[in-house]
Amino acid sequence: DQQVKQNSPSLSVQEGRISILNCDYTNSMFDYFLWYKKYPAEGPTFLISISSIKDKNEDGRFTVFLNKSAKHLSLHIVPSQPGDSAVYFCAASAGTYKYIFGTGTRLKVLA
Amino acid sequence: DVKVTQSSRYLVKRTGEKVFLECVQDMDHENMFWYRQDPGLGLRLIYFSYDVKMKEKGDIPEGYSVSREKKERFSLILESASTNQTSMYLCASSTGGGNYGYTFGSGTRLTVV
Numbered sequence: 001d002q003q004v005k006q007n008s009p010s011l012s013v014q015e016g017r018i019s020i021l022n023c024d025y026t027n028s029m030f031d032y033f034l035w036y037k038k039y040p041a042e043g044p045t046f047l048i049s050i051s052s053i054k055d056k057n058e059d060g061r062f063t064v065f066l067n068k069s070a071k072h073l074s075l076h077i078v079p080s081q082p083g084d085s086a087v088y089f090c091a092a093s094a095g096t097y098k099y100i101f102g103t104g105t106r107l108k109v110l111a
Numbered sequence: 112d113v114k115v116t117q118s119s120r121y122l123v124k125r126t127g128e129k130v131f132l133e134c135v136q137d138m139d140h141e142n143m144f145w146y147r148q149d150p151g152l153g154l155r156l157i158y159f160s161y162d163v164k165m166k167e168k169g170d171i172p173e174g175y176s177v178s179r180e181k182k183e184r185f186s187l188i189l190e191s192a193s194t195n196q197t198s199m200y201l202c203a204s205s206t207g208g209g210n211y212g213y214t215f216g217s218g219t220r221l222t223v224v
Contacts, residue, residue, distance in 0.1 A: 041120070043203075043215030
């Protein structure tokens with residue numbers, strides 16, 4: 001049973017446009033969410049986080065939105081750059097140190 | 112710069128071999144994790160440890176064991192490697208509770224032939 005789902009395995013976006021990556025979850029006890037970016041042959045690197053007491057968190061070109069009633073979060077990248085091409089994972093935790101990861105979305109930013 | 116170091120980037124092993132994957136962190140983190148990443152399946156937790164000599168099974172522990180004799184080192188052991196264990200293995204560490212994410216190593220690409 002997949003508690004964290006990323007239903008789009010891939011996404012292509014033109015350089016300079018907005019990239020929107022989506023993540024759905026089923027466990028209402030999740031209270032902290034992370035996004036990671038992964039390049040091939042490298043480990044994932046932390047991108048941005050959000051606590052369940054917020055509905056938005058922004059860091060430069062990256063913004064994460066949380067809709068608790070819909071159990072949905074999204075990552076917006078504006079403007080998208082070719083270097084953003086990577087696999088993006090969302091992850092969720094229910095107040096513990098253990099995170100559950102989604103299946104990932106491969107973003108391709110076209111120059 | 113804080114680091115999680117995995118001893119090998121690429122490994123090729125034969126079916127039936129006992130395989131050791133080593134992971135060392137220099138951040139004095141309490142928690143350490145082993146994940147495997149497969150296309151379409153994301154990151155799946157194999158085992159984790161929240162203290163020296165403590166370990167807990169993750170979602171897919173079958174065919175694996177772990178060892179944590181020292182705080183900084185967490186080893187993943189494939190008792191008898193099989194072809195379905197060909198994967199990218201990722202080690203991670205973290206401190207504290209849920210507000211702290213993981214720091215990942217660079218990964219080990221294991222191929223079992």
